[in-house]
Amino acid sequence: MFIVNSKGLKKYYGTFLAVKGIDFEIKEGECFGFLGPNGAGKTTVMRMIQCFMEPSEGVLEVFGMDTKKYPSKIKEKIGVMPQENNLDPDLSVEENLIVYANYFDIKKKVAKEKGEELLRFVDMLEYKKYKIDKLSGGMKRKLVLARALINGPDLIILDEPTTGLDPQSRHNVWDMLKILKSKGKTSILTTHYMEEADNLCDRVAIMDSGLIIESGKPEELKNKYGGNLEDVYLKLTGKKLEN
Amino acid sequence: MKIKRALKVWQRNFKVYTKLYKSSFALNFFEPLIYLIALGFGLGGYVKEIDGIPYIKFIATGIISTSAIFAAIYECTYGTYVRMVFQKTFDGILATPISLKELTLGEILWGSTKSLIYGFTIILVITFFGLIESYQILFSLPFIFLSGFFFAEVSIIIVTVLPGIDSFNYFYTLIITPMFLFSSVFFPLDDLPKFVKIAAFFNPFYHSVNICRGFALNNFDGIIFEILWLLIGAIIIFPFPYILMKKKIVP
Numbered sequence: 001m002f003i004v005n006s007k008g009l010k011k012y013y014g015t016f017l018a019v020k021g022i023d024f025e026i027k028e029g030e031c032f033g034f035l036g037p038n039g040a041g042k043t044t045v046m047r048m049i050q051c052f053m054e055p056s057e058g059v060l061e062v063f064g065m066d067t068k069k070y071p072s073k074i075k076e077k078i079g080v081m082p083q084e085n086n087l088d089p090d091l092s093v094e095e096n097l098i099v100y101a102n103y104f105d106i107k108k109k110v111a112k113e114k115g116e117e118l119l120r121f122v123d124m125l126e127y128k129k130y131k132i133d134k135l136s137g138g139m140k141r142k143l144v145l146a147r148a149l150i151n152g153p154d155l156i157i158l159d160e161p162t163t164g165l166d167p168q169s170r171h172n173v174w175d176m177l178k179i180l181k182s183k184g185k186t187s188i189l190t191t192h193y194m195e196e197a198d199n200l201c202d203r204v205a206i207m208d209s210g211l212i213i214e215s216g217k218p219e220e221l222k223n224k225y226g227g228n229l230e231d232v233y234l235k236l237t238g239k240k241l242e243n
Numbered sequence: 244m245k246i247k248r249a250l251k252v253w254q255r256n257f258k259v260y261t262k263l264y265k266s267s268f269a270l271n272f273f274e275p276l277i278y279l280i281a282l283g284f285g286l287g288g289y290v291k292e293i294d295g296i297p298y299i300k301f302i303a304t305g306i307i308s309t310s311a312i313f314a315a316i317y318e319c320t321y322g323t324y325v326r327m328v329f330q331k332t333f334d335g336i337l338a339t340p341i342s343l344k345e346l347t348l349g350e351i352l353w354g355s356t357k358s359l360i361y362g363f364t365i366i367l368v369i370t371f372f373g374l375i376e377s378y379q380i381l382f383s384l385p386f387i388f389l390s391g392f393f394f395a396e397v398s399i400i401i402v403t404v405l406p407g408i409d410s411f412n413y414f415y416t417l418i419i420t421p422m423f424l425f426s427s428v429f430f431p432l433d434d435l436p437k438f439v440k441i442a443a444f445f446n447p448f449y450h451s452v453n454i455c456r457g458f459a460l461n462n463f464d465g466i467i468f469e470i471l472w473l474l475i476g477a478i479i480i481f482p483f484p485y486i487l488m489k490k491k492i493v494p
Binding site for chain 2: 088
């Protein structure tokens, strides 16, 4: 069984077709990347997988369940790291985790323990009592990652996990994502950093204007088209990926 | 839809409120108190009695609803908007098992709870001033919650329909202020032209004031009708906050 299975997936915004019928499967334990520039349709695909919005056409199953029919059941087993930080600015680091855990019906005591474990994982335990506005951009990102793991998800959705971060924080987040991967977690990642995809993804799908124009293992693509992933993208679309 | 999940949204808002109440409490609380002092004591010096009730008592009992209703309105306009747009709190919540229906209900229940908190506080204050006839006023609390529920629904509808936070003043100035001024908080509508009375029938603020005043002054004439009006109104508009919210945030 695939963790995510999509056939002929389409999404309209009004009359604008943002995702134009795409097929892909994501296997258990793999890190799958959607690459492409802003507006390629990556986030739209992510938001359909996380059951934020319904597909207009086609099949989209997560854990073998239809996203239209079982959104809450699917969301129970997903952790989402959204593109924009949406932490609760009025709550402390720890409270953010506990309040979020409550949405998954995790009891406060369990959430506290789990929260500490996750803060240790993202190396932020000493910031437990800090207010959100006292955190740096990199720390906010790490906290959002920790929050995405609070329910022990079987699938992690990482929407532009390191966009806007300085190189050091970026590598820091990558290290954490690699640890999660080594533990066998399935994840889906969107990025426009080819280096990020190269570093983390087992397979990638290159998107442009709502279509998957090529997919495969980064190594295979590089061998097939020559150069690095950036060059692959340029050859396929005639466009440069811009940060 | 699970009520339990809606209550988790309520819990989140309550948690934030308990951290911030010092900075937001004053907003809803002092305004009615100022009305009470300025008009009750000030105007009350000239207008001695209305329907045999001392003027200050007449106003005080109307102020209960005012305070409660404004609490729900502020919460479910500004509060909801900030959570939805600026803080992206809703995005975070919707990535969990909580559905948009449950989220919307949680927001409405929280707005109603704010009404209850402010209504109850004002009851304490005016009881302290000796302006309440009997303990029966406490039985008005469920109906204060109901008024809050109704106005929370209306506020969320407004938030989803108006283009942005800057246009909320249209709602306050063109809808809420006239509703408030002609709700019989400050003067009875009995002797006014017929169209004012007809308008009052459609004014939820008016029904809410009548309920609180009835309980406060031990006068239950027609109170069942007022309660039914708000209850049926709240039921009729119940689907719209969700439908419009969905239209607004889910493409």
